[in-house]
Amino acid sequence: MKLKRLLMALLFSLGATLLTLRFALPMTAQADYPSDSGEEIFLPVLNALTPAALSPGLYIDKKAPPLVNAGEPITYTLTVSNVNISPLTNLVITDALPDGAFYRAPTTGTVILPGGGTACLTGTLNILAWQINTLETNASISVTFAVTANRTITNSQYGAAADGGFRAAGSAPVVTKIRHRIYLPLVMKPPPKINALEATQAIQSFDNRVRLIGGRPTTIRAYIDKASAIHARLYGFHNGAPLSNSPISAENGPLNLNSASTQDDLNSTLNFHLPDGWRDDLDFYVELTSPDGSQVYSRYPSDKKMSLNFSPVSPLEVVIVPIAYHHNGQIYRPADDYAALTDWTYRMYPLGQPLIVYSHAEYHFDGDLNTYGGWSDLLYNITGFRNQENPNSAVHYYGLIPTSSDYHLALGGLGWLPGENYAKKYLAAIGYDRSDNNYGSKTMAHEMSHNLGRMHVDCGNPSDPDPNYPYFGGVIGEYGYDIVEHILYPPAETYDFMSYCYPRWISDYTYEALYARRQLIAASSRAEETGESVKILQLSGRIEIEGTQGSLRPVQQSMGLPVAGEGEGLYRLELLDAQGNPRYSYKFDPQPIASEAGLAERGFSFNLLYQAGDSSARLFFGQNLLDEVDVTVR
Ligand SMILES: [Zn+2]
Structure with a gap:
């Protein structure tokens, strides 16, 4: 109340030379900015005084930083000095905030300032005032306050007055320029979002039509728009409970993308390798985050979880019969690296785990493997072993033929192509052990696929190509993905491994067909009785x-x-x-x-x-x- 009375007195004493500003304090008191009444008060704007009205002996100075970043505080310091021979009493310092400066916008009311001042704030005009009871001779006093601004502000309306008609007005405008930070596109644009997710285990369409196999290594690709410094994490659940190790991070994040993710570029998507134990039915969502994960930009799906269903399959068991090949008085034996031999079958087939391999006693063969008849005889012999030892099982038999520069082999592989009614009677094939370019491993996958009912695919002029194969030229038609090497196979430049063309991978057509045949075999195996030998x-x-x-x-x-x-x-x-x-x-x-x-x-x-x-x-x-x-x- 004392301040108001003083201001009123000051106003009237200045008379007609004073530009007055008039505003009303709010009628409604706010808890944190108390206002005691609804009285109208008037505040002087002192720099509008004519020079003649000013009194010597009272000086005011104002300082502010010339340059700040947008949004950072601009601290003003007002300093008033008394160079009179006597003390000044009832000193009032005022400052009208310029356009563009925000003290505590949009608050309206009276604010107690640091140093005992009061701020009277409205939506359009902000005037700060401080009252000092006494300022001694040759003394100075400073008050400070801070505002924020988003553009250059010029503060020129500030001044001081005291009893006895002493007045001072700011003599120089104080200009503060605002430096705007260079914002990354990430910040300026709406938050980056995931557009699509793809879960692949060997071959997958963009709309995830190809089934997922239980237990099989799975990679989830998150497709996003152009974005900088973007990372992601995936939260996994099973039956509503979080999975251990959840969330997992994208293995290739953070990414900087100059354009949106594309299917042909593995490093344009944020990729997750699902841990062991996550490859049963899975509910999950993905968050896009800053590189260190502290900021979450978006979530996919936005308000629920995605579900992945995995089809269980039985392991593929194979008995490998090493062929001890008698040729020109010598015996040749195949390589025994069965992990390498079965590797490509595991990579391409719808299998939940690597093949289970049994080593058979070696079989001595002295026919001529440089003739088709020799190969055919050997195949019947291997088939005989299977019928004798495991006739009602789903176990494959594979005769492994040694490769040598000492002789020529008529074929690389040979296998039965049984119809559905004989699906598990002819799970027998033979093939060579060539390790260069993984020919032996790829041949095994090819021949066992014949055993599982797959005909040839028409590329490279094989006999009896499958008339139902869906892709012209024998290409795989969708993007292939190798779970071992983590590489992509493009749909139009890769050929189904049931063709004779290279490079080879598995098509979605063959993948689903192998799954269906193995399910048929598993069902039929369960129905049969094992019986006595x-x-x-x-x-x-x-x-x-x-x-x-x-x-x-x-x-x-x-x-x-x-x-x-x-x-x-x-x-x-x-x-x-x-x-x-x-x-x-x-x-x-x-x-x-x-x-x-x-x-x-x-x-x-x-x-x-x-x-x-x-x-x-x-x-x-x-x-x-x-x-x-x-x-x-x-
Ligand atoms: Zn073939």
């Missing part, structure tokens, strides 16, 4: 001309599991008893061996229950006898 006759043979010419191979007797029931098909195997009477008949359809190098055949291989006295076996097409062999055990 009994005496069997291993009957196998070739169909040279469909319906009219076929031959039985030499019959082996051993212990094993026989086929059950009477079978189904146009061909028939018949066992004759000691009297030469038919005692058992098994119907079937021969299955193709996948044609490599243009050579093809159809054949069969079955275990039939042996009974003492069995004398011979016959091969029929309908009622036509095609061949007969002696099965007498001597």
